[in-house]
Amino acid sequence: MKVQIINFFKHLSITGKVILSIITILVIGYIFCLPRELFHVPYSTVVTDRNGDLLGARIASDGQWRFPPRTTTPEKMKQCLMMFEDRHFYYHWGVNPFATGRAVWQNLKNKRVVSGGSTLTMQTIRLARNESRTFGEKFIEMILATRLEFRASKEEILSMYVSHAPFGGNVVGLDAAAWRYFGHSAEDLSWAEAAMLAVLPNAPSMIHLSKARQALLEKRNRLLKQLYKEEVIDESTYELAVSEPLPEEPHPLPQIAPHLVSRFYQERNGKYSVSTIDRGIQTQIESLAERWSNEFNRSDIRNLAILVIDIRNNQVVAYCGNVNFERKQAGNQVDVIQAPRSTGSILKPFLYYAMLQEGSLLPDMLLPDIPVNINGFTPQNFNLQFEGAVPASEALARSLNIPAVTMLQRYGVPKFHSFLRQTGFKTINRPASHYGLSLILGGAEATLWDVTSAYANMGRSLLQLPQEKCSLLLASSQEKEEKRSYDKLRMTESEQQAAESELRETKQTASEASGTDIFQPGAVWQTFDALTEVNRPEEIDWKSIPSMHSIASKTGTSYGFRDAWAVGVTPRYAVGVWVGNATGEGKPGLVGARTAGPVLFDIFNMLPASRWFKRPGDIFVKAEICRKSGHLKSRFCEETDTLLILPAGLKTEACPYHHLITLSADETQRIYENCANTEPTIQKSWFTLPPVWEWYYKQHHPEYNPLPPFKPGCGEDALQQMQFIYPPMNARIVLPRQMDGSKGFITVELAHSNPATTIYWHLDNCYLTQTQDFHKISLQPSSGKHSLTAVDDAGNTVSTTFFVE
CATH class of the missing domain: 2.60.40.10 (Immunoglobulins)
Structure with a gap:
């Protein structure tokens, strides 16, 4: 074959060789004449909810409302376009000779350009090139149109056209036009609406809603009549369509989850983003936030943020970064969900969990609640009172500061700092020595996103689900496949191999990470058990009401009353609430339990209820616990309970507060008035706290019996x-x-x-x-x-x- 080709070239004349070379160049030029990307234009940032309903959009950088390109065209719009622009769209190869001939005849007859004869494919090329209309440009459009027919399918060409066609003013593309003119998606267009949009690109500057409305109406109705004559629509549909009025003015685009839309505008500018948001829940949350914001405004508390995570699929279903986005007052534009704020007491459950998991704490172990001074650091409880000694679970439920500081001192600041970093608190990025013991009382900053995500992962541990970053973007499998194919077109073979290798490594890393989850269900169960005891704003015995469901919740208040926090978890949702002023100013009434707490429980009352978590099986062991001290039973403890604890808790200290003492008969009768003891002495187990603990403890516990005076030389040391x-x-x-x-x-x-x-x-x-x-x-x-x-x-x-x- 090669020999025959060589002989063919040898026997060609010079003219023949020149002609063949020219033909070859023309063929190669034709093959490569069409750019890989037809449209080099910026697009609007578009964000929808999980079902594709529009949440909001941001205008493109060139000031045009141009939504990202579509992949399909709605059937009504397709029928209207082909009837009005190109009836033989599915039968030609980019150029319709009959339409071209008719246009030439009409132009010659009228001695002016009255018809262009362009097909939809040619119009697509013209939109991409955006050049002046000349005969030379028309010829180029014809060539490129035929080339486009070889590259793309008819559906793809039609989608390119409707995505970039002008619809008047700064509205470009079918999606933007549908929302701007009718306030809904292109898939929901009526026949009258589709017909109006089909005729607009033909003369978008001459026929517009604000001018020549009558001409636009007549043009639309003529198209509807053609559809009726061609039996595309029936008589009743036609009559209803022609009676439908034109829109009065452009509609504003939806402004749902505006801070989320702005976040995607920063992170995914010019892209179409399908978020994990549930529009129904989102709108309810925004209404609730506005109602509470109006209440807080009376106290000059102006900002509020809410994050709701569905912990079963680890997806954000409601994202309220702030309130009153449309008002241009200070702080309203701040997305508080991403803003680092002082944590207050919101980190205490993580310390409680870490100590339970380590085995340095039991749930009801007594902790000191007395005045302390640690190298000049003198923490105070919120109520400025002391109770001497408090069970650890109660201290957590009541958010007492001094027991928390004592716990952190015992556990170690560096170790807790490292634990928080592993948990996902990215903003706690300074050395542990920078925070010191104040780390547990708000000395660090965290975002509502990180806090709520960490609580959600605690809940996921009880559901035996992998603990990972929660998702905000819901990309369909089709979108992922399209992107993968689109990217591969631009990659060399070596780049493709490198990308696939990186993908395998990422999957392996994710698999390994899922096997080393930081939260373990046993300690989480005990932590949540304590958090369900937190007092609710309703001031009722919620456990006695069947309709009230259990919620593990925690509130927090930062120093200076600048930040109020509340986080709650159920087997279905994790909810985080922040209340305050984004500008940083504090207010006396800005307390977590009084502001963020009521908002939190109002949200849970709105969300679907669910049964409480199942207690993890085969994790706990039985142990005898001193009823008074919460420690493991010592040999002198008389009142004990058999409770389930973590195996690590077996290494904790036995009760140090019960001692065996010897009482005289007189002392026994004095303490126990009805005792008829005749023995000269009696041995008794006695519950004794250290003197300072005791001094405060007995003020709140009248049943506490101080140790009787020692007889000289009998054990006072x-x-x-x-x-x-x-x-x-x-x-x-x-x-x-x-x-x-x-x-x-x-x-x-x-x-x-x-x-x-x-x-x-x-x-x-x-x-x-x-x-x-x-x-x-x-x-x-x-x-x-x-x-x-x-x-x-x-x-x-x-x-x-x-x-x-």
């Missing part, structure tokens, strides 16, 4: 007899000024297991005074370091050091 309530060790104190400007006083206080004893006070080795019953004195020390010592009747001594600034 076994227990700590007294502790300073104030000042704590190494406290730094600033003395207040009196009204006359003189230096004020400091009041020091001490707790003793036997208040009736006498205490002798010494400051810097100098005797001051003595007290009995109430061990509290006032001092006026000079600036500098001081040592305060207290000695009781039995010679027991306790000292503390403090600094006066």
